[in-house]
Amino acid sequence: MDRRIKKTRDAIFTAFEELLAEKRYEQITVSDIIDRANIGRSTFYAHFETKDALFMATCDELFAHIFEPHGREHSHDFSEDHGLRARLTHILYHLKDDRDRYTRIFSCESADLFWSYFKKQVAVIAAQKKAPAGSLPQELPEDFYINFYCSAFMEAVKWWFGTGLTATPEELEGYFEAVTG
Amino acid sequence: MDRRIKKTRDAIFTAFEELLAEKRYEQITVSDIIDRANIGRSTFYAHFETKDALFMATCDELFAHIFEPHGREHSHDFSEDHGLRARLTHILYHLKDDRDRYTRIFSCESADLFWSYFKKQVAVIAAQKKAPAGSLPQELPEDFYINFYCSAFMEAVKWWFGTGLTATPEELEGYFEAVTG
DNA sequence: AAGAAACCGAACAATTTGTTTATAATTTTA
DNA sequence: TAAAATTATAAACAAATTGTTCGGTTTCTT
Numbered sequence A, B: 001m002d003r004r005i006k007k008t009r010d011a012i013f014t015a016f017e018e019l020l021a022e023k024r025y026e027q028i029t030v031s032d033i034i035d036r037a038n039i040g041r042s043t044f045y046a047h048f049e050t051k052d053a054l055f056m057a058t059c060d061e062l063f064a065h066i067f068e069p070h071g072r073e074h075s076h077d078f079s080e081d082h083g084l085r086a087r088l089t090h091i092l093y094h095l096k097d098d099r100d101r102y103t104r105i106f107s108c109e110s111a112d113l114f115w116s117y118f119k120k121q122v123a124v125i126a127a128q129k130k131a132p133a134g135s136l137p138q139e140l141p142e143d144f145y146i147n148f149y150c151s152a153f154m155e156a157v158k159w160w161f162g163t164g165l166t167a168t169p170e171e172l173e174g175y176f177e178a179v180t181g
Numbered sequence C: 001a002a003g004a005a006a007c008c009g010a011a012c013a014a015t016t017t018g019t020t021t022a023t024a025a026t027t028t029t030a
Numbered sequence D: 001t002a003a004a005a006t007t008a009t010a011a012a013c014a015a016a017t018t019g020t021t022c023g024g025t026t027t028c029t030t
Helices: A003-022 A030-037 A041-047 A051-062 A080-097 A099-106 A111-125 A142-162 A169-180 B003-022 B030-037 B041-047 B051-062 B080-097 B099-107 B111-125 B142-162 B169-180
Strands: none
Touching: A003 A030, A003 A041, A003 A051, A003 A099, A030 A041, A030 A051, A051 A099, A051 A111, A080 A099, A080 A111, A080 A142, A080 A169, A099 A111, A099 A142, A111 A142, A142 A169, A142 B142, A142 B169, A169 B142, B003 B030, B003 B041, B003 B051, B030 B041, B030 B051, B051 B111, B080 B099, B080 B111, B080 B142, B080 B169, B099 B111, B099 B142, B111 B142, B142 B169
């Protein structure tokens, strides 16, 4: 890739992410971004159609690796849940490792798009999840339970970021398991 | 109240709600609203500081009655939870009663904004909720549990609307209780 | 070195926002 | 009913922002 392109894109992403840490998404203007990135206005529009497109590209970059199966989780396990749990754990560690970046995105005004993308991915991962037999007082519609399970995970993660990631990934997983059984 | 004021406010609300059914919130401009409502620009700003303020007022109107304590729930009960459960039940019945109207609200393009308002109100109602003693395998941070509880309720309601309110309020409450204990 | 690709920045029209003005219509009150 | 107060109005306005265009410059590739 042409170095000029990478240089410009990096400058835009960096400026944008810095601004996301300072202002709400709607309050950030294209002029803010190009001033911070120190590039020309037309250059910005040569790279991104709109500010929304930049936001989506930022998310795509951010999520590039977090949902990829990783290491041991690949191994086929007799327990269906074990692979799922391992992948969720992997996600938690990944979030912790890239903490600052994720915190910035999680606090931006349009974080809802991020959460909704995130949840969709979690739903794919957890698509096979079944309600633990016998532990619940009644039968539940399957899609009800899966949605509940994914949402509980998402809310746990949201809560985690809300507290500034004070708990460890293991502790958070403990909380999550406590409420989902 | 001065009839002119009510007339103007109604015109603004109606126009805004119509527009919400057509466009995303962000795409709606003040000019759109005043054109549709057939009022002067300065009149709009005499009533609402910003578009955001109008949105909040609209939510307050749309959800005016659903969150009000109602009937029996007022009675002081020895069990703290009983009042809360009764209020949540009341909400479900209210949703079912005004089914068409709420379906419209929750299927518009800016439904997320309404869901988020809804959840905030539920959080206020459930602010005192404590984790059922002994039923969970470990201690949880209190705000973690409250958020989990509210989110589970919200997701149950969303799921309910997703299925076109096929289940009865009692059934839905059964599902909700099955997962929250 | 030459051509291609990317960048620049300045200018531009078009929207949108929120304020201000002076005037007209409506409601309240005395 | 008449005067006073309140509300609505259109039009004009500055300021901010968006997205495009264009001629000229720098940087990369071959």
